Amino acid sequence: AQSVTQLGSHVSVSEGALVLLRCNYSSSVPPYIFWYVQYPNQGLQLLLKYTSAATLVKGINGFEAEFKKSETSFHLTKPSAHMSDAAEYFCAVSDRGSNDYKLSFGAGTTVTVRA
Amino acid sequence: GAGVSQTPSNKVTEKGKYVELRCDPISGHTALYWYRQSLGQGPEFLIYFQGTGAADDSGLPNDRFFAVRPEGSVSTLKIQRTERGDSAMYLCASSPANTPVLGQFFGPGTRLTVL
Numbered sequence: 001a002q003s004v005t006q007l008g009s010h011v012s013v014s015e016g017a018l019v020l021l022r023c024n025y026s027s028s029v030p031p032y033i034f035w036y037v038q039y040p041n042q043g044l045q046l047l048l049k050y051t052s053a054a055t056l057v058k059g060i061n062g063f064e065a066e067f068k069k070s071e072t073s074f075h076l077t078k079p080s081a082h083m084s085d086a087a088e089y090f091c092a093v094s095d096r097g098s099n100d101y102k103l104s105f106g107a108g109t110t111v112t113v114r115a
Numbered sequence: 116g117a118g119v120s121q122t123p124s125n126k127v128t129e130k131g132k133y134v135e136l137r138c139d140p141i142s143g144h145t146a147l148y149w150y151r152q153s154l155g156q157g158p159e160f161l162i163y164f165q166g167t168g169a170a171d172d173s174g175l176p177n178d179r180f181f182a183v184r185p186e187g188s189v190s191t192l193k194i195q196r197t198e199r200g201d202s203a204m205y206l207c208a209s210s211p212a213n214t215p216v217l218g219q220f221f222g223p224g225t226r227l228t229v230l
Contacts (some may be wrong), residue, residue: 049218103219
């Protein structure tokens with residue numbers, strides 16, 4: 001089964017600073033990889049996904065992520081944090097193949113943005 | 116258009132009682148998923164429906180948990196003889212088909228508290 005690790009359960013950044021959230025997967029075959037954001041009392045919203053050959057993926061709200069096979073990583077970045085980016089972020093993976101529907105989530109990273 | 120809806124948003128029950136959690140997917144979505152999210156953790160897969168049938172129920176923790184989707188739209192997650200360990204956020208998601216390329220769309224969740 002797929003597993004995913006998110007380094008850092010909490011990240012605090014200043015408004016306008018770079019946001020970097022880390023995600024590493026465990027499998028030898030690159031999986032499908034997703035980043036979701038969860039605001040308080042709301043469901044998960046898809047930010048972006050890696051499902052094809054394009055290694056640099058741009059998502060909503062100014063976020064992007066780069067797939068690096070050599071590092072088994074798909075880290076999420078945003079050049080300039082905004083107060084509205086304060087939320088919990090989850091990285092999720094699924095197998096390529098017959099179980100591609102089954103998402104395995106990391107433990108999440110909570111982002112706080114300082115004024 | 117309307118997103119995935121879940122009712123109730125909050126459910127408080129006593130140990131040993133029976134509960135039903137409802138999920139109304141996005142219209143036209145054939146695939147439906149249930150996840151459970153415990154405090155401080157990422158969501159964990161419970162069950163996946165393609166149409167009316169449960170294609171994969173391997174994530175259901177035990178036989179007290181059961182889910183149905185009789186007409187291929189609304190789904191109900193049923194928990195018998197609830198235990199305090201069942202307390203969690205229960206998330207429902209849907210997608211146009213069983214392919215991750217299209218992404219899973221999540222509802223706001225039902226927070227279940229078992230006293």
